[in-house]
Amino acid sequence: MPDPLTQRLLPWLVAVGFFMQTLDTTILNTALPAMAYSLHEPPLRMQSVVVAYMLTVALLIPASGWLADRFGTRCVFMAAIVLFSLGSLLCALSATLQQLVAARVVQGVGGALLLPVGRLAILRAFPKHQLLQVLSFVTVPGLIGPLIGPALGGWLVEVASWHWVFLVNLPVGIIGGFATWRFMPALVGERARFDWPGFILFGAGMVLVSLALQGLGEHALPLASSLVLLFAGLAAMAGYWLHAARSPAPLFHRDLFRIQTYAIGALGNLFARLGSGAMPFMTPLFLQVGLGFSPSRAGLFMVPTVLGAMLAKVLVGVVIPRWGYRHVLVGNTLLLGLSIASFALSGPYTPDGLLLLQLAVFGVVNSVQFSAMNTLALGDLGPDTASSGNSLLSVVMQLSMSLGVAAAAALLAGFSRQGIAPNPQHVVTAFQSTYACVGLLSMLAAFIFLQLRQADGDRHPVPLDATDT
Structure with missing residues (x-):
């Protein structure tokens, strides 16, 4: 001591x-x-x-x-x-x-x-x-x-x-x-x-797939090279799955996905965070490159998002015990996607007050989503799965946010190339189209949370101390 x-x-x-x-x-x-x-x-x-x-x-x-x-x-x-x-x-x-x-x-x-x-x-x-x-x-x-x-x-x-x-x-x-x-x-x-073979296989698969998707989305690599990286990454992931089945102490236990709340919470994290992970990257760029804000003004406009997230810490402890994880996560995932897509309606003539309100609402909905997903995933883990499950969930969070940034950048690049001339209005339109697509991607995660039973998570109705990052 x-x-x-x-x-x-x-x-x-x-x-x-x-x-x-x-x-x-x-x-x-x-x-x-x-x-x-x-x-x-x-x-x-x-x-x-x-x-x-x-x-x-x-x-x-x-x-x-x-x-x-x-x-x-x-x-x-x-x-x-x-x-x-x-x-x-x-x-x-x-x-x-x-x-x-x-x-x-x-x-x-x-x-x-x-x-x-x-x-x-x-x-x-x-x-x-x-x-x-x-x-x-x-x-x-x-x-x-x-x-x-x-x-x-x-x-x-x-x-x-x-x-x-x-x-x-x-x-x-x-x-x-x-x-x-x-x-x-x-x-x-x-x-x-330590499971070094599993670590190498899992890490190689994660990095190779990420590089391949980024190369395909932005045309940063030749198509053949991107496809080689993609299949190599998928092969490494498959190799890890087979390795985990026979290893006495794998990096992540496959049994984790036999726990329904963990499986749904982890997969929901992977897809719902695609949009959430893209927002901190896209929005400061949108405010400065699209709307012409100064760096300091753009930074101040991000404050309502954090204040909204703080408010949600109180809100989430009320809504989940009342409506349950299934209703909250399905409904909030749809709200999350809509709040992201709403920025497709924002432009140079949007009042500052409305833009600040949009950012605050996104902060509230986003924080509720994170807290609910994390608590759902971790709540039913036992002493033998808690460490492995928490570690894998942290990896999923980081991976999903990186994929969200890469996806948003690829969409921005694609919509930017469709314009005839790189004028300011065309840049704004590219951002608006990207917000709409990213919002739709986030909403699709609601299908994952629909697989929850109404009673799932009842043993831990009040959110645990799960961070948003």
């Missing part, structure tokens, strides 16, 4: 790591147009900067627990902060889009370890009766980061340059690194055997 001083400071340390991660995921989107102009790239082709980070996080989440058990929480958390800070510095020094994408991969390696290892240290350092209070404290920065991130990113672009979007992480990283070395306990778990 750590000493009293360490127990007092450890939650602050993990909270700082969580803040770094959530701030980075939101501060970047507002700066994408300025980054594109600086790097001489089209603003609508900057999705690789976002996708590279998300895919890296999704790839490494399954290994985070094993690394902490093998090398100790202090060493791994320190490595996470160092890699995240180093990646931030390399991002700021990047002179080309390719360099920036490579630096985002380095940053993603650190980001993939920050939150899982920090939570693990909390779970091992505190008695069970204190965990809820401590974990609730740690998740508060997860709300503060998205609240200030877009506005801070826009302000930094205007008063300095886009490089400061990444450089702002360095002082926090230096302080966090020193505090980690001083106060993070070196907790080592049982050195369980």
